[in-house]
């Protein structure tokens with residue numbers, strides 16, 4: 001690409017970006033934006049108008065010096081005062097609209113980003129770059145869009161101010177202004193070059209900085225502190241976190257030093273041109289026998305013109321810089337969803353009889369290995385199932401496929417005969433509930449932490465209480481001073497920290513809260529003690545009644561509850577049947593079971609039958 005076409009492309013991208021920013025501002029609040037535009041144009045006229053008032057004041061003073069009559073100079077002072085007052089009012093109005101527009105914009109960006117993240121599929125999050133992208137948007141968008149707003153405001157005021165200067169100079173000789181304009185260009189190009197350089201560095205360092213940020217937050221997360229202290233990890237983390245700082249500092253210092261030197265040279269050029277013009281104005285005023293007011297008017301206007309011009313050019317370069325950062329926001333917002341197939345979308349088949357896996361293969365995006373291989377299974381409605389297998393055998397992956405979080409790479413999953421991808425995902429998820437091993441501990445009250453199980457009925461407190469009772473969580477909740485109103489998670493003020501087992505009961509309450517026809521329980525009792533597990537053991541029967549349930553657990557005591565067990569090994573189903581028949585079959589299941597019973601008998605496991 002030639003240099004000219006490269007520059008043309010930069011200009012075109014820049015104009016497109018400005019267009020997008022304008023759409024963003026307009027979408028935030030069009031009425032506020034219009035007011036902001038009008039009042040800032042008026043505010044920008046303050047400088048040239050004041051310069052003109054000052055000229056007439058000076059000329060009237062010269063006349064008054066001869067006549068002794070000060071009424072005209074006093075009148076100009078009064079006019080100046082009134083105009084200053086008018087400008088104060090305009091300034092306050094501008095500030096009022098500016099702050100409002102900033103708030104509207106912040107809300108608008110947050111809304112757009114949250115919508116976009118909600119729209120993204122689980123597979124999108126398998127790409128590490130997406131985390132950088134979202135983090136960049138979170139870190140930068142509000143601040144840089146606010147900068148863009150302020151820069152645009154300054155830009156508007158200066159354009160208005162410059163227009164005033166051009167009008168004043170029309171009689172004198174606009175060539176002065178044209179030359180001043182070109183004298184400022186080297187500075188502009190230098191600033192743009194610097195912005196691009198720092199943005200490139202920012203991008204290069206971003207993943208590392210994100211990692212360091214993550215390490216810092218590990219150090220300050222309540223649940224991690226015990227492990228960090230016991231393993232004496234603070235000095236190690238400090239060393240890792242600070243290791244890159246020195247390198248970054250040296251690199252930045254070098255760039256800033258070069259920039260300072262180059263800036264001084266361009267400033268010198270501007271200064272020489274500016275003072276040459278002042279001498280030129282002085283000579284012209286004397287030769288044309290103009291007034292002292294005219295001299296003040298032209299010298300001040302030239303200076304104002306240059307200031308406005310510099311400010312406009314600075315605006316252009318900072319718009320460029322902020323634009324580079326904010327383009328992350330636009331590229332996130334413009335991320336297209338894969339074309340949805342034209343096939344008809346069905347509602348959830350409420351009267352379905354089976355869930356069928358038909359020769360299902362699956363590998364994760366970006367991975368070459370199949371995690372599930374030729375899985376064939378049929379789950380019948382209102383029956384309970386367990387998936388058993390060693391770590392990494394593919395149990396959770398299989399669950400993710402049933403939940404519709406990923407599509408099979410090959411083969412098909414059908415619900416009541418309809419391929420899963422043809423069932424509206426919004427509708428599907430209303431009928432399917434899941435409790436994960438790593439469930440979310442929301443920093444809300446206990447009531448809301450349970451209510452998230454059925455967000456469409458979140459205000460139904462009686463339902464929350466009933467769900468807690470069914471999960472056996474009611475007893476410890478009612479002993480807390482604020483009961484269901486207790487705020488959870490010690491990282492927040494006035495909050496209570498629950499034990500892992502208590503948290504797990506909250507998570508199980510969510511399953512009772514939801515009234516889904518398919519229920520998935522991924523390690524639901526991992527953190528419960530033996531008596532709590534036994535208690536839940538009986539409750540699971542009630543929880544599973546009337547639902548198609550899939551249970552993943554390493555505890556045979558719970559596995560025995562289900563109607564049918566599938567044994568998964570290296571991504572394939574190798575055995576299926578109920579507990580007794582699988583023991584009789586004497587295969588992988590029986591091996592795992594006997595191994596764990598032996599360990600239990602030797603006192604190596606606290607829980608009977610957990611592999």
Ligand SMILES: Nc1ncnc2c1ncn2[C@@H]1O[C@H](COP(=O)(O)OP(=O)(O)OP(=O)(O)O)[C@@H](O)[C@H]1O
Nearest residue numbers: 126364367371389390391392393394395396397398
């Ligand atoms: N997002 C992912 N991207 C790539 N590979 C993944 C991803 N998630 C899981 N895997 C891989 O898929 C395989 C199966 O993982 P999965 O979590 O399904 O096993 P699991 O049987 O549930 O294990 P566990 O009992 O330890 O929970 C593992 O080898 C794992 O490394």
